[in-house]
Amino acid sequence: MTVVYISEYDALNSGKVVTKLQRSMHPDSKVDIPINDGETILFANTLINDGSKEARLMQLFMSEEVFYDNEFPALSEAVQHFKTTKEGFGYMCKLTRELIEEGKREGKREGKREGQIELALKMIKNGLLSAEEAITEYGIDRNALMKKLVK
Numbered sequence: 001m002t003v004v005y006i007s008e009y010d011a012l013n014s015g016k017v018v019t020k021l022q023r024s025m026h027p028d029s030k031v032d033i034p035i036n037d038g039e040t041i042l043f044a045n046t047l048i049n050d051g052s053k054e055a056r057l058m059q060l061f062m063s064e065e066v067f068y069d070n071e072f073p074a075l076s077e078a079v080q081h082f083k084t085t086k087e088g089f090g091y092m093c094k095l096t097r098e099l100i101e102e103g104k105r106e107g108k109r110e111g112k113r114e115g116q117i118e119l120a121l122k123m124i125k126n127g128l129l130s131a132e133e134a135i136t137e138y139g140i141d142r143n144a145l146m147k148k149l150v151k
Helices: 053-062 073-084 086-125 131-138 142-149
Strands: 002-007 018-021 040-045
Touching: 040 053, 053 073, 073 086, 086 131, 086 142, 131 142
Parallel strands: 002 040
Antiparallel strands: 018 040
């Protein structure tokens, strides 16, 4: 599996358009053992423009306008489809609505969790509930509660 992270800055400060991440293990400070788990992780950025094919691709990703590039015909056709056809535009609108709705649902879940933690903290401070009871009986996240308790 390959995972590619694309950013508008050089996240790893490598000075390269694309940097391959090499996972390794350090059982002691003298040994560096590569971990080959079949996953390739690449960091690409749009900041570095060294004239390479990869840099050109990153610049095309940043383009807000429809384009056609002979080096990247599939990307060119996809951008044209999604930006100029009713079907493509409709799909992007639907996808955007779904992402917004998922964000709202996640925000509500997070708000509910935060509210439960705040209520548990008040009850703990007033001696009505122990931290362990909040965790075991009411399903409050242990780590989140402990972080708030030590503040």
